[in-house]
Amino acid sequence: MAETDQALPPSDQLAAMNLTDTVEKHAFSDRVLIRSIVGRPDGGAGLAGERVRAGGWVKTGREQGKGTFAFLELNDGSCPANLQVIVDAGLAVLSKLVATGTCVVVDGILKVPPEGTRQKIELRVEKVVSVGEVDPAKYPIPKTKLTLEFLRDHLHLRARTNTIAAIARIRNALAFATHSFFQEHNFLYVHTPILTTSDCEGAGEMFQVTTLISESEKLEKELIKNPPPSEVDIEAARQVVSERGEAVKQLKAAKASKSEITASVAELNKAKENLSKLEERSKLKPGIPKKDGKIDYTQDFFARQAFLTVSGQLQVETYACAVSNVYTFGPTFRAEHSHTSRHLAEFWMVEPEIAFADLQDDMNCAEAYVKYMCNWLLDKCLDDMQFMAKSYDKGCIDRLRMVASIPFVRISYTEAVELLEEAVKGGKKFENEVKWGIDLASEHERYLTEVKFQKPVIVYNYPKGIKAFYMRLNDDLKTVAAMDVLVPKVGELIGGSQREERYEVIRERILEVGLPLEPYEWYLDLRRYGTVKHCGFGLGFERMILFATGIENIRDVIPFPRYPGRADL
């Protein structure tokens, strides 16, 4: 029976099955996305009879029926599921198709496989369009199960694994969820600068950006090719100037013709020019230019010292204080020598800034944003989340559901410290001492969100001594209007605050923490002229992915991780 059905021409077959489904070709390619077949609720069954071109990389392949045909599990990265492809030996040399990593493009017809198979649909190949071969003996990532650590040494190929591809799709979804959330709420996306001459936190650990080294190396090479003039060369040039000067003098004394004198003066000027050029060149020294014993940054590209940004907050405030609701989403940098699983030298941050808003609004925005992302993943990435649950963290989907639905706990820092002290009294051991005034350590944060409340916790009103100068001083003069969002699995996910909008108060705070006023004059201007109540926060984008996926090491959730000693590609 099945045989007979399959022998029908596709259009008849479709009519017979009363199907109107068709599969859409990709807009900018002549193939279809594998997701548009196997990602359907019916697993693709409704597409039986359709002729399609598919392309992808072989996950696993095997020759069967004594080499008369091959099964290929084909994946094109559009979803975690593969398309099962069957190729007859007459169409290609099967041994060249079956190696993991082989790229194949095939034309064929979609058919419902025989009863008892896992697949709802498979592709019977009619033509092998192209093959990108793999020598399995040399392929650096031959098997599907490799450690994440091993894959970090093969950044250029690791996106071909199920895990890294799933993370790429989840990362993409969270990025677009971020834009969608803020756009829906009328925030403007502002590109804050990567190159900066301001140090946001006043806390060092910045990468320097310069052209001084390459310029000095260029000069060094040039001076080797074309050495600077010696003292003798310069003396000789000086001699020429003095002779030419003498010649002019004599011509003038002899009342020579105007044209003779003009010619002679021209010669003199040429000699002078040559001398000054030589003198200029003799001053060229290899090495980085210095002035008064210090590096002369006036000769650097931006005529001053420049760094990679550690946060776009201060700059984006200039836009919040003009167009009200803004956010940044871009790379930020820390030159910290941390070798932990939670730090990167280059990472992405989302930083909204809201004018006419206070700390309550800030917490509301942070909570709504995190919930929105969780719902987005549950809605649009459930297949990838199921893969993560199966392979890495069986609780990850429940965690998303919980965070999406439960109101976040909100407690003051003082209450948080009391709860921690209670826990200590109850026998809980922390490595770091608990008392009012300390910066909460990761173990404290994890205790609050994972053990005490078992849900997200927002801690607010921190002691001013442990927070940045720009956070708004509360009326108690001891705490500032800061807030951190703590979530199970990663601890601190978000840090934010209401900003100090009072000119006199922030000026005092800058001096109090020992920073110079001059570099912050532009920031003070925002308070001098038309100041506005405003607040904002920063979310570490990679931390959100760790939270969502349950992956342990931050180096695995960014495509090209940068950390001390490593910046591959």
Add this chain to the structure above:
Amino acid sequence: MAETDQALPPSDQLAAMNLTDTVEKHAFSDRVLIRSIVGRPDGGAGLAGERVRAGGWVKTGREQGKGTFAFLELNDGSCPANLQVIVDAGLAVLSKLVATGTCVVVDGILKVPPEGTRQKIELRVEKVVSVGEVDPAKYPIPKTKLTLEFLRDHLHLRARTNTIAAIARIRNALAFATHSFFQEHNFLYVHTPILTTSDCEGAGEMFQVTTLISESEKLEKELIKNPPPSEVDIEAARQVVSERGEAVKQLKAAKASKSEITASVAELNKAKENLSKLEERSKLKPGIPKKDGKIDYTQDFFARQAFLTVSGQLQVETYACAVSNVYTFGPTFRAEHSHTSRHLAEFWMVEPEIAFADLQDDMNCAEAYVKYMCNWLLDKCLDDMQFMAKSYDKGCIDRLRMVASIPFVRISYTEAVELLEEAVKGGKKFENEVKWGIDLASEHERYLTEVKFQKPVIVYNYPKGIKAFYMRLNDDLKTVAAMDVLVPKVGELIGGSQREERYEVIRERILEVGLPLEPYEWYLDLRRYGTVKHCGFGLGFERMILFATGIENIRDVIPFPRYPGRADL
């Protein structure tokens, strides 16, 4: 009559007018967006009677009626239009409200203004909630009409001007349009690295990123505070070691007790440790660490030389060759000393990369993307576009309409050169000579798109000699499958190509252009293992904004422009 109407309580008034409109409060603030009032198709008239809280900055203000009330034009950046606000003298000191740049938050009731005024609605203030004052004598950008050049010296305040705010909204719209377009077409957003150890074009002009300078400065300071040991110090320590050694020897010879010997050996070891510490410290030299006369980059943060990326293309190809359709959208950098109105040291680029696709697909994608952005602006930013048309470029809206609707002309490079040669024969003067093999100059590109065709033109199949090594060699062996999209007003907007996917061919091309193979081994791996036909392009995001708005200088369409000698904030 109007008087009587206005005296009705708002709810009754609404009932009387049979209105069901209400104005939504901003989700994370207690005020409403001004756009949600004046941005409505009815200009806000339908909201008469609503009580709202509004906040914004005063564009212009004036006291009227002998100081009995003030008119304020209030703008919060949510749209180009202002909300007219009327404050009675009894509610505030009016002179403190009227200065341009003042921030005010007010509660009031929306009313239809008297006949004959431009506004459809105005806000009658009932309470002044807060004021951020401005001293007009000191405000750096007091008037509304300031040159764009002047504003570049006040980056932190310029978003408060109509022009820069409109550009910010247009830029935001184009950014979200970009994400929406690629997401709709199943592309994954991939964050390619900013810090890189690869040079994409092999063409230099990169910014170097280092911690060597700051580390050496730190060391220098440390050595001044705590000078390295002198030869005498070291000699003394050596002396101690030899004495302690002698003591151990004597104790052993004297067959002293085990505990005596152990104590003595411990003393010796301490002395040895001290000596080796001193010797280590004596080697510390101020300045950048060198080895064999060259800078020792093994001591730099990434243990090798690192740069800021000039393009994410090569890296994003690793994802295209795994998950098929990807794009980057991020900052890129060129350390060029160009002082033109078209170059920045830091600019944003959009770079899609499509697997299973060729040059035709690439052109289709580029054309669809540009059209999508034009339609998006016409759809969602018409008020801002009208402002740009009125103030800067009266043709800008027509240009968007034309590009959105007309198919792009597609001609080969060879045809383009023929057309330019014809033009020269017809009397057209170009500064740069026209002949097959030249890189088209901006004047040539502008002639084709602005004069010859007066619409967007895609030029494809360029001579291989003027294009990058990674572009696919055509069968004529003279040209490569490259394409540039030229548009009126800016010339080249997009550059792209099909990538060379054949291992032997690309290897040959790398050698042919004189590049070393070793740094490209990872890139060659993409061709060695499961190679795939693929293509992509780059769009200069700021150029798209120049094209859309008609603004002349690229420094005005990015929030924080970086160029030689300038990196403010």
